[in-house]
Amino acid sequence: MLIAPLLLALASQTPSTSATSLADLVPKNTIAYIQAPSLDRAASCIGRLAAAFEPAHAPRMDAASLMAMSEIPGDASSVDSGRPVGVCLVLGEGTEGPPLPVFLVPVRDADAYLKSVEQPGAPMKGVAKGGYVCLGFGAAPELPSAPAAIAKGLPEGELAARLDLGRLVEQFHDSIDEGLNEVESEGAAAAAAAAGGFDPKPVLGAYVDFLRDVVDSAQTLDLGLSLDGDEVELGFALVNAEGSALAAFGSKQKTGLRALAPLLDMESGMSMLIGMDGAELLKHLQPLLDSLPAAYPETLRPALKEMFTHMSEIYGYMGSAQAGGMDFTATGVRYRLFSRGGDPVKLLQAYRAIATAVPGCSATDVPQREVAGVKVDGVQFKFDIEALAKLAGEKDPPAANKPEFDKLIEKLFGKNGLLIQVASKDGTGLMVIGGDDEYLRASLARISAKGTQPAFLTRALAQVGDLNPCMIVRYDLGRMMDGMKDIMADLVPGGADAMPSFELATTFWGGVDGRVWRGALELNLEELAALAHKNDPKPAAPK
Numbered sequence: 001m002l003i004a005p006l007l008l009a010l011a012s013q014t015p016s017t018s019a020t021s022l023a024d025l026v027p028k029n030t031i032a033y034i035q036a037p038s039l040d041r042a043a044s045c046i047g048r049l050a051a052a053f054e055p056a057h058a059p060r061m062d063a064a065s066l067m068a069m070s071e072i073p074g075d076a077s078s079v080d081s082g083r084p085v086g087v088c089l090v091l092g093e094g095t096e097g098p099p100l101p102v103f104l105v106p107v108r109d110a111d112a113y114l115k116s117v118e119q120p121g122a123p124m125k126g127v128a129k130g131g132y133v134c135l136g137f138g139a140a141p142e143l144p145s146a147p148a149a150i151a152k153g154l155p156e157g158e159l160a161a162r163l164d165l166g167r168l169v170e171q172f173h174d175s176i177d178e179g180l181n182e183v184e185s186e187g188a189a190a191a192a193a194a195a196g197g198f199d200p201k202p203v204l205g206a207y208v209d210f211l212r213d214v215v216d217s218a219q220t221l222d223l224g225l226s227l228d229g230d231e232v233e234l235g236f237a238l239v240n241a242e243g244s245a246l247a248a249f250g251s252k253q254k255t256g257l258r259a260l261a262p263l264l265d266m267e268s269g270m271s272m273l274i275g276m277d278g279a280e281l282l283k284h285l286q287p288l289l290d291s292l293p294a295a296y297p298e299t300l301r302p303a304l305k306e307m308f309t310h311m312s313e314i315y316g317y318m319g320s321a322q323a324g325g326m327d328f329t330a331t332g333v334r335y336r337l338f339s340r341g342g343d344p345v346k347l348l349q350a351y352r353a354i355a356t357a358v359p360g361c362s363a364t365d366v367p368q369r370e371v372a373g374v375k376v377d378g379v380q381f382k383f384d385i386e387a388l389a390k391l392a393g394e395k396d397p398p399a400a401n402k403p404e405f406d407k408l409i410e411k412l413f414g415k416n417g418l419l420i421q422v423a424s425k426d427g428t429g430l431m432v433i434g435g436d437d438e439y440l441r442a443s444l445a446r447i448s449a450k451g452t453q454p455a456f457l458t459r460a461l462a463q464v465g466d467l468n469p470c471m472i473v474r475y476d477l478g479r480m481m482d483g484m485k486d487i488m489a490d491l492v493p494g495g496a497d498a499m500p501s502f503e504l505a506t507t508f509w510g511g512v513d514g515r516v517w518r519g520a521l522e523l524n525l526e527e528l529a530a531l532a533h534k535n536d537p538k539p540a541a542p543k
Helices: 004-010 018-025 039-053 061-071 112-117 166-171 172-191 201-217 257-264 278-295 301-309 313-320 345-357 385-391 399-413 437-446 456-462 477-489 527-534
Strands: 030-036 085-090 099-106 124-129 132-137 161-166 217-227 231-240 270-275 321-329 331-341 363-371 374-383 418-425 428-434 468-474 505-513 516-524
Touching: 004 257, 018 257, 030 166, 039 061, 039 217, 039 527, 061 257, 112 124, 112 132, 124 257, 132 363, 166 217, 166 231, 201 217, 201 278, 217 399, 217 418, 231 456, 231 527, 257 270, 257 321, 257 331, 257 456, 270 385, 278 301, 301 313, 313 345, 321 477, 331 399, 345 374, 345 428, 363 418, 363 437, 374 399, 418 437, 428 437, 456 505, 456 516, 468 477, 477 505, 516 527
Parallel strands: none
Antiparallel strands: 030 085, 030 161, 085 099, 099 132, 124 132, 161 217, 217 231, 231 516, 270 321, 270 468, 321 331, 331 428, 363 374, 374 418, 418 428, 468 505, 505 516
């Protein structure tokens, strides 16, 4: 019965004119509203998704088949499949029972449609208004006296849903509270059984406190799905109550993120754009940071506390906006971070101070030099695996495995340790971790280069580019896996061959817009389908 709501809840939304007409039909106590621009468009979208994964067996989707799959009763020939359609989930009065569906069906002939539905013994009854029939279980639904807010103001897209989280929390508050208490109890039990001196209870407590803030803050959640060619975009918008904990995360200060957008590195396995007021964000993260040291063995706590004392410096020196890119390569990890408004030299020294406070880590300044006309400062970091293992509480570190660990560290960070270099050019800061001089020169040159902006970045910037905080993160998972294969090739015989090769990139963007947390996830449908069928048996060769 609820297949349709689950499918349609992946939603993006319809124009205000069609939303208003449907809003006149939404019954009270609706806690989830699901909408499509039309049955035809919803059927086309679902059929397109199904055909991508099962091209030979995908069912033919049209308005009639979608009605059957969604368990919408009645004669499909009486339905106007070109107009908006809605589904409501309605709570019963004074009960914690499951919500029941109510269908808002566009019709050509209301009398004919109602006649086809209301057969003897049929469980659903309907009421007609304005070219629609509102169908519910039992008695015909009572239409609202004014347009329902839950069905108004949704953006355009293929499919859409809005959840009234405030009403859900009110209805099921006791059950939610019991669930969170159970999570805390399980955390305490896990702490008692934890090995190696690790205690998850403090961190789990901080996470549960955050979940309680979510429960107490959230009012509505919009979910959306858009399909443009092979690009699938899943969007969300969480609206929080005025004055609530989650409504306090945003800042009106500009970050400078747009100035760094041309530096988003599309040739890296992981690339990101981040804009934030670091000092303000740190205030919200402080409870989690305060809880972390207590979760680790006592021998590690002083080092962790020292690390966290430098967090405010690090956030300040990073500036208000960053553009980063990371890769695994045959010569190790390499990472570059461009920034606006920060101080890369002071940031490097803050990292140095953290490293020298941790037994098993050392840092050596590298003489300043000039590269491509720009002054470059550097620090070389080294790690002693045996000392770090002792710090983590290992009484007898596995000396037999030390050569393998040393080899892995050398492969990842370089024979002489991890080199971090910083520079400033044209008002943009640069930090380069790992890589060689060619990578450093290319990073410096990139500051002045003007790249072509990909379509997903244009959409992401339009949605979150002016928010604070905000982020745009892209993972090219296939490229990252290939990089790991290059590393494994020299470490484990045959290890590279055991790792799969595939193409899959995913992009997430999000930001805080006043009391609204909004974002989206984008995937390529063709890449997803190819990955889903990667391990299918190959057809037999013709004899």
